[in-house]
Amino acid sequence: MALNIGDTYECPEGHKAKIVWISEDKKVIAVKCPQRHFSKVVKVADHERPALSSRRYYTKKKRIYVRNLVFLIRL
Numbered sequence: 001m002a003l004n005i006g007d008t009y010e011c012p013e014g015h016k017a018k019i020v021w022i023s024e025d026k027k028v029i030a031v032k033c034p035q036r037h038f039s040k041v042v043k044v045a046d047h048e049r050p051a052l053s054s055r056r057y058y059t060k061k062k063r064i065y066v067r068n069l070v071f072l073i074r075l
Contacts, residue, residue, distance in 0.1 A: 003022060003026075003029060006019065009073070011071050012071055015033050017033035017071070027074060027075055029072075029073050031073060034067060034068055038065055
């Protein structure tokens, strides 16, 4: 199967993504997916909390949806 930059390929979560990079040995590709992906960012500071010392409260993880993620896929 011949892959070219700009072709569509399935991202790891099943969406249609666009190939943006192909390695020289044709074993790894990078695909850019325009869909929303949940929880790909591990931790984000919660700025809605009152200004307390960072040791007094737990910084909770917020739900984050990220668009236009680039995935590296090994063929």
